Amino acid sequence: MNDVAVTTLLIVALFALLGSSVWIGLTLSGVAWIGMQLFSSRPAGDAMAITVWGSASSWTLTALPLFVWMGEILFRTKLSESMFKGLAPWVDKLPGRLLHTNVIGCTIFAAVSGSSAATCATIGKMTLPELGKRGYPETITIGSLAGAGTLGLLIPPSIIMIVYGVSADVSIARLFVAGIFPGILLASLFSAYIAIWSLMHKDQIPLPDSTMTFAQRVYESRHLIPVVLLIACVLGSIYTGIATATEAAALGVVGSLVLSLVQGSLNWATFRDSLLGATRLYCMIALILSGAAFLTLAMGYIGLPRHLAEFVTGLGLSPFMLIIALAIFYVILGCFLDGISMVVLTMGVILPTVQAAQIDLIWFGIFIVIVVEMAQITPPVGFNLFVLQGMTGKEITWIARVTMPFFFLMCGMVLLLWFFPQIAVWLPGKM
Template identity: 50%
Template sequence: MEPDLFVMSFVVFGVLFLALSAGIWVGFSLFIVGFVGMTFFSSLPAGNNMASSAWATIEKWEYVALPLFILMGEILYRSGISEKLFKALVPWLYRLPGGLLLMNIVSCTLFAAVSGSSAATTATVGRITLAEFDKLGYDRSLSMGSLAGAGTLGFLIPPSLIMIVYAILAEVSIGKMFMAGILPGLLLAGIYSVYIIYRGIKNPEIAPQTQDSYSWADRLLGLKDLAPTLILILVVLGSIYGGYATPTEAAALGVFGAFVFAALNRQMTGKIIFECLKGAVKTNAMIMLIVVGAGFLSRVMGFLGIPAAITTAIIELNLSPYMLMILLGGVYLVLGCLLDGFSIVVMTLPIALPMVTAAGFDPIWFGIYLILMVEISQITPPVGFNLFVIQGLTGEPIMNIARYALPFFFLMLLATAIITIFPEIALYLPELMIKK
């Protein structure tokens, strides 16, 4: 690296670290760093470039899907549909090893398929399950740890908000990204379930059996409460996969369907509608501030030549493709302790994607790999969002929750290794989509 380039990189990343350490919002921190970099190391006008970069980032039509999917999740969260989902699953799971602890996994898997958000999935399922588990005498460490791990499925199972951002920035199909997340998501949910069943067989005391008894009639009758969630999954993903709707159109269909089911559930008052809209606006504004700020910083770093220099330096190490992914994985694990998932994706993609594609990896597959890394960041302190959500629900110290989530941290690493060795797990459905 040239001395000037080294100085520029040191200043840019130093200012970013200082801004984040000072508690400045991530989006504003990115703008500050970009402004400093362009003002001191470029003759280009920082203000004009900031404005043009912001417009170039947000003008993409695909971003409209983002607030729509957020709104759909808000409606389901506030309308009582998620509580019915829990009641419908109890008769099917209560007698299995690990008992209702499996509810965290199954509920998060299903709710992830309609919410698109890790934090929303964790909060919604946790509000229902954690108090119930305490009442039944379940192992607290496993109930919180399994929720922390399973809540991350909100990023991996479509329609995922972070997948939309990745697909737009990487210029790949949102529909293909959604398809790519299905099998890895089910794989990770399956790994979690096997682990809980193993723990339940090894130590039945972690999940005391209840005296309740359910007949097959009860099980089948409860399926009607699963219907809203399953129908929404079918409408949203089926319309995209079948080529009947774009992701944005499918998101609009999902909002309409969620509204109808909430109305049928008699939980769609004016107050609830206002809360849903307010929650969607706040979440979308937070995400888009990060995206716009990162877009400006990426442009500045491109002008300064920092991504190209880092890419060249790593390529010159002549690492094998798998060693490259291990190196990137280590970087993402460190970043995950400091930044939220959206920031990690938008900040690193301009540097990481060219290296990964040059090493022969598919950008769709890399999106799934990156999202798994982001999922891990959701349960790593000090900035693990799922840990904060669970702390808010339980009052448990954050480091205790992080310790409870540690087994699921390693299970996520296992899932990441599996899809790295067998990339077809992520690429099978997108390739099937192309053949159709």
């Protein structure tokens, strides 16, 4: 069979298994086994055992369950609830007022969570009831939360960055540093849109609850101190070189446990629930990673990555057109797969082409994170849409529609990143 026929067969098998509600990790392993068994001389069982063990026992990947656990601890204790009280007084004078708590809250929580879904759910549980009670429109409230929740992937520490760093064999610490400026810039774009929307719909924005003096605002900011301290410990240990990403993740878990204990919100029930929640989520991620690693190996033996790279190179696409094509490809893929699956499933195929185009892999990592963010809010498999549907009871198509402006802002961010690459690569270059 030629390459086109092999590729078509594997794609049909992939979507047939996904459509049959088979777990994603098992689907990837099954497609890999079919590919190796039919089109390679390498024994599929032996290759699968070695690959699954190697991917699951990676020391670098140890940071992943630790960051997930840290996010679960914050999700179930008073640390997350304190953020709204500390943020609200400072945004009362901005156009849109308390709507900015969605963006700022997600930006801050993203710096300690690393998960888009956890960021969206945690901040949503704080802000949606408060904003609804004050009469803010649901369209902009839910739309801004869905968009800003994706910052959990871009602002370090990020689970997707860890997965990409392992897949592309680039420094996770440098990726974390590279995500700072783009994350802040994208959050600023979200806030700017909220301000413009609010100026155009002044009649829909409620009046402020009360007027606070500067001293009162500073006093209310005390609620932010625990989270700020945790951020400083985790990110500071990485950027100063004191700890690796894995060690910093362990520090974050210990720090969140200590702060929760000091606040009196840590008990056996919250500890157990956070540990079980993190275990369930990481087991799902680990299964996906193992299956994708095996699929990547199978595709390598079949020769598809090399042939695809040769095909794309033969098209004569300029680097800019290649990036546009990849952005469209990932957004379409995001309609069917979650972000982690997208990254680990495609890196073995895409990276040779990207390297041939002489695109910086740190820059490409930030690009990948942004387009995966875009996929988080595209139906039918947009994780943030599922989270908000469960929290609000709204139809997923309605949530996707009100989130669309923030999707287009991310498209604009991709263009900014291309025309001004220093946004992503300047700070890592100083390390």
